Amino acid sequence: MNHTITRSLSFFFALLFLLLTTVAQAATDPLPSWNDGTSKSAITAFVQAVTDKSSADYVQPSERIAVFDNDGTLWSEQPAYFQLYFVIDRVKAMVAEHPEWKTQQPYQAVLEGDMKALAASGKKGLVELVMTTHAGMTTDEFAEIVKKWIQTAQHPTLHKPYTQLVFKPMLELLEYLRANDFKTFIVSGGGIEFMRPWVEGVYGIPPEQVVGSSIVSKFEMRDGKPVLVREAKLNFIDDKEGKPVGINQHIGRRPIFAFGNSDGDLQMMQYTTLGTDKKRFAGIVHHTDGKREFAYDRESHMGRLDKALVDAESNGWTVVDMKKEWKVIYP
Amino acid sequence: MNHTITRSLSFFFALLFLLLTTVAQAATDPLPSWNDGTSKSAITAFVQAVTDKSSADYVQPSERIAVFDNDGTLWSEQPAYFQLYFVIDRVKAMVAEHPEWKTQQPYQAVLEGDMKALAASGKKGLVELVMTTHAGMTTDEFAEIVKKWIQTAQHPTLHKPYTQLVFKPMLELLEYLRANDFKTFIVSGGGIEFMRPWVEGVYGIPPEQVVGSSIVSKFEMRDGKPVLVREAKLNFIDDKEGKPVGINQHIGRRPIFAFGNSDGDLQMMQYTTLGTDKKRFAGIVHHTDGKREFAYDRESHMGRLDKALVDAESNGWTVVDMKKEWKVIYP
Numbered sequence: 001m002n003h004t005i006t007r008s009l010s011f012f013f014a015l016l017f018l019l020l021t022t023v024a025q026a027a028t029d030p031l032p033s034w035n036d037g038t039s040k041s042a043i044t045a046f047v048q049a050v051t052d053k054s055s056a057d058y059v060q061p062s063e064r065i066a067v068f069d070n071d072g073t074l075w076s077e078q079p080a081y082f083q084l085y086f087v088i089d090r091v092k093a094m095v096a097e098h099p100e101w102k103t104q105q106p107y108q109a110v111l112e113g114d115m116k117a118l119a120a121s122g123k124k125g126l127v128e129l130v131m132t133t134h135a136g137m138t139t140d141e142f143a144e145i146v147k148k149w150i151q152t153a154q155h156p157t158l159h160k161p162y163t164q165l166v167f168k169p170m171l172e173l174l175e176y177l178r179a180n181d182f183k184t185f186i187v188s189g190g191g192i193e194f195m196r197p198w199v200e201g202v203y204g205i206p207p208e209q210v211v212g213s214s215i216v217s218k219f220e221m222r223d224g225k226p227v228l229v230r231e232a233k234l235n236f237i238d239d240k241e242g243k244p245v246g247i248n249q250h251i252g253r254r255p256i257f258a259f260g261n262s263d264g265d266l267q268m269m270q271y272t273t274l275g276t277d278k279k280r281f282a283g284i285v286h287h288t289d290g291k292r293e294f295a296y297d298r299e300s301h302m303g304r305l306d307k308a309l310v311d312a313e314s315n316g317w318t319v320v321d322m323k324k325e326w327k328v329i330y331p
Numbered sequence: 332m333n334h335t336i337t338r339s340l341s342f343f344f345a346l347l348f349l350l351l352t353t354v355a356q357a358a359t360d361p362l363p364s365w366n367d368g369t370s371k372s373a374i375t376a377f378v379q380a381v382t383d384k385s386s387a388d389y390v391q392p393s394e395r396i397a398v399f400d401n402d403g404t405l406w407s408e409q410p411a412y413f414q415l416y417f418v419i420d421r422v423k424a425m426v427a428e429h430p431e432w433k434t435q436q437p438y439q440a441v442l443e444g445d446m447k448a449l450a451a452s453g454k455k456g457l458v459e460l461v462m463t464t465h466a467g468m469t470t471d472e473f474a475e476i477v478k479k480w481i482q483t484a485q486h487p488t489l490h491k492p493y494t495q496l497v498f499k500p501m502l503e504l505l506e507y508l509r510a511n512d513f514k515t516f517i518v519s520g521g522g523i524e525f526m527r528p529w530v531e532g533v534y535g536i537p538p539e540q541v542v543g544s545s546i547v548s549k550f551e552m553r554d555g556k557p558v559l560v561r562e563a564k565l566n567f568i569d570d571k572e573g574k575p576v577g578i579n580q581h582i583g584r585r586p587i588f589a590f591g592n593s594d595g596d597l598q599m600m601q602y603t604t605l606g607t608d609k610k611r612f613a614g615i616v617h618h619t620d621g622k623r624e625f626a627y628d629r630e631s632h633m634g635r636l637d638k639a640l641v642d643a644e645s646n647g648w649t650v651v652d653m654k655k656e657w658k659v660i661y662p
Binding site for chain 2 (some may be wrong): 169207228241242248275
């Protein structure tokens, strides 16, 4: 063989080796959308520790409960919670039967897209809008309304279906945990019945593993058919101090893994990780990527950053820098 | 070979064949404690229909939700709900710190075993007893109290641990359903936190698949430890019309299989089976065996039998005659 052929062959085999190594890495990497870094290492180290039978940190499968906030953690939440766009779209769809709304607040504000007037209607206005659009029908009817909306509605500025605005790295994380015998739950301030119709298809999380805010429902027999009628009455707010309460009510075990993105998730992360010497994990999605998603921080804690972010280091919580640590945002 | 040997051998082989057949039957019978009869056939026919992919009645695994009442359905409930004996035992254990109870109703009635005086204290007295014994501690502390009690307490007349007073045929049924990819849930009027500490070990049902009545709990940080404190305030009564509400709240799907024993379960059975042309199953444990368990009927429906029993035939519900259909009652 002459030199040229030898060199070509060497080059060919080097290339082949590189290719095979890359393929092998991709095949074994459970979190391919995560850049190597502190967050990815923290997650995989935790999962390895609690699933290794010879480890002092081993946790039996039945206790591997992982809880995830939804808005801002599994999908985007800007410029407003997506459930608000559902409310707005419902008011627009319902106005034909309620012509009086055209000159009546807070409906007029919604119909005219007047966010200033909507804000002026305050919490009372918002609750009225939620009740008008979420109550008065059966649970089956409401599920159908949500299903149709989520299939057709589009985000107002990104012009994509909301179900495409979920975070690919988090979808991989859910899969990775389930592959390691974790049971994954959503624990969201959003409406439990607003999430259930679509989260199984999108996140692989079944309805019985969704915890959320709710209104009261009531059993009735209608024409021989048993139904649950949704009433314009608050039942439970699954936010802040409510999240550990909702977790206990629905799951009845303390999670060992929690992911959130704001002070709405603070108590859930405390409940999961503090006051024990056992290995626990809490992660925070930090919205640092104004180009690919949205860059923002709240100032909810005495005019400062979210307490969850402020306390992250001292609590040993993992803060995910979206811009640096996620290769892609959306699927 | 002479005749005697030939006959002996024939007899031996006949015996062997009989033995093998019996063994094979036992190995393939998923409900060995159930006598052959209408209930056993109805159960196995239903399970075969909904799990057979070629059947028009096929139900995909994620939708195979089975719900079970607890008191009188999975374990006995006589002479009183077992949770009442927990209340009584707690009052006795706590009286050292509350000497005033000795002359104060409804505590005095409990301490003196005066059931007439206890009944006279009415619903108000009972609620006070439940709150005194179930509230004022953290959820973790309450779980420990229940665990210790269930390990040591004995039934007042049968003198056995309560966990031995569960129905063996129902344990087999739970196993059989799970082997066919059903998810089994308890939906009981009893306290959700009273059941969770022991039902996983006894029924194989994890805490997150328990629906029950509850009091309010509140998140607190105590000495840096996140806890949930149980308050003397009713949260939810999971009985009668409450059962479909509790099912929807916790599971978010309509069950396809329900088992109960009284009108406390009527709406749950209606919710599961009526108003649909799909194949559904509801079963009622009828307490007909005064010798091996207790023989009783309620007269809750206009002075007649439970409506659940009266309507069973027209609704296509399966009534299990314990005396006739169960080979054994307890394990």
